Amino acid sequence: MTKKPVIILVALMLPFIQSFHKLEPQQEKPKNIILMIGDGMGLSQISAALIANGNKLNMERFRHIGLVKTFAADNLVTKSGAAATAFASGTKTKNGFIGLTQSRKPLHSILEIAHQRGLGTGLVVTSYIQHATPASFYAHVPDRYDYEGITLDLLNGSVDIAVGGGRKFFEKRKDELSLLDSLEKRGYEIFNSLSKAEKKSNSGRMMVIANHDHMPPMHAGRGKYLSKAAEFTIDKLKKNENGFFLLVEGSQIDWGGHANDKEYIINELIDFDRAIGRVLDFAEADGNTLVIVTADHETGGFSVEGGSLQNFEVIGDFTSAEHTATMVPLFAFGPGSEAFTGIFDNTDIFRKMMAAYAFELEKP
Numbered sequence: 001m002t003k004k005p006v007i008i009l010v011a012l013m014l015p016f017i018q019s020f021h022k023l024e025p026q027q028e029k030p031k032n033i034i035l036m037i038g039d040g041m042g043l044s045q046i047s048a049a050l051i052a053n054g055n056k057l058n059m060e061r062f063r064h065i066g067l068v069k070t071f072a073a074d075n076l077v078t079k080s081g082a083a084a085t086a087f088a089s090g091t092k093t094k095n096g097f098i099g100l101t102q103s104r105k106p107l108h109s110i111l112e113i114a115h116q117r118g119l120g121t122g123l124v125v126t127s128y129i130q131h132a133t134p135a136s137f138y139a140h141v142p143d144r145y146d147y148e149g150i151t152l153d154l155l156n157g158s159v160d161i162a163v164g165g166g167r168k169f170f171e172k173r174k175d176e177l178s179l180l181d182s183l184e185k186r187g188y189e190i191f192n193s194l195s196k197a198e199k200k201s202n203s204g205r206m207m208v209i210a211n212h213d214h215m216p217p218m219h220a221g222r223g224k225y226l227s228k229a230a231e232f233t234i235d236k237l238k239k240n241e242n243g244f245f246l247l248v249e250g251s252q253i254d255w256g257g258h259a260n261d262k263e264y265i266i267n268e269l270i271d272f273d274r275a276i277g278r279v280l281d282f283a284e285a286d287g288n289t290l291v292i293v294t295a296d297h298e299t300g301g302f303s304v305e306g307g308s309l310q311n312f313e314v315i316g317d318f319t320s321a322e323h324t325a326t327m328v329p330l331f332a333f334g335p336g337s338e339a340f341t342g343i344f345d346n347t348d349i350f351r352k353m354m355a356a357y358a359f360e361l362e363k364p
Helices: 003-023 043-052 080-089 110-116 147-156 179-185 194-200 225-237 253-258 262-286 347-357
Strands: 032-038 064-069 120-128 161-165 189-191 206-211 244-250 289-294 303-308 313-317 328-333 342-345
Touching (some): 032 262, 032 347, 043 303, 043 313, 080 110, 080 347, 110 244, 110 347, 120 225, 147 179, 161 225, 179 189, 179 206, 189 194, 194 206, 206 225, 244 262, 262 289, 262 313
Parallel strands (some): 032 244, 120 161, 189 206
Antiparallel strands (some): 064 328, 289 328, 303 313
16 A cells, blocks of 8 residues: 555656756866876786785776777787877777878877867876877877987977987987977977976976986886976976876886886886876866876786785796787776776777867767
8 A cells, every 4th residue: 555655756756856867967077188108017017016016006096997908900919109099099000100090191199189179288208209109199100110200290389298208319310400499499498307397497388308318217217207207297287277188108117028027017117106196196186187097008928926915026927028919907087087997999098088078079
């Protein structure tokens, strides 16, 4: 006898419940996106760093986690340029290509689109700023090793702030151009160290070319450069009222994998995780920033075979000195992070970032 009144009451309330649901606020869109790429970073690399760092990493602060398929258009095992082009532009391409389709047509990257929409843009790396991963966000060349050609593409102005190495490709060029002078004429401040930029920078457009070559590895004394550079760049970019897009790469995790050097991997990954911590601190305080951490591929076929949490000891081995085809993890935090759970293709990262910004995808 009690069921009938309950059913009637629910039926009477249903229109009000539906109306209330429609009035609920939709998921907020982020104003800023920070994409952090651990080059060559697989799950075993993260596990090794976790053990060596006392069973604690900033990556544990994420609650939305996914797995990313990494293959290139022409090979199951991707190279960095093809993988980063997939992140940046949402299109599979051939290994070795940067910012181009398989038929060599230029692609618009998320960084270039953000710049066109009036957002601030930046990149911070521990390699050349012309290396494959960062280059895929602003350059369009068929050879990832064409560092002089990639450097020329910086003149298009889509990158507001770049911090990393690679000064030699600005200065000692085969074409004898002085690209630093060209950038200054386009309104860029030029610095040869992060400390000088921190003390003297006045504008929001600058090239901090902090080393002639790549930045030194952690074991050679790089120190806290990456986390400091990320904080510095965020502090500059956040002044843009429209928001910003920032790429931060832990470039040399990959090099430890190629060298089959466990300690190199661990040192670089702990450093990358320190930068993740600084970025998450900003995102938590800001409340309007989406942070995405992933890898372009795994390098070395690394596995953790044993060790000791008490002694921070990692026993591991490698199956390759090259990249592998295994899926890589992804971590997301902030507005829109729910979209980054599950298993998906690396090209979907571009689409999910575009959707997070509420940018329309271009028609084919």
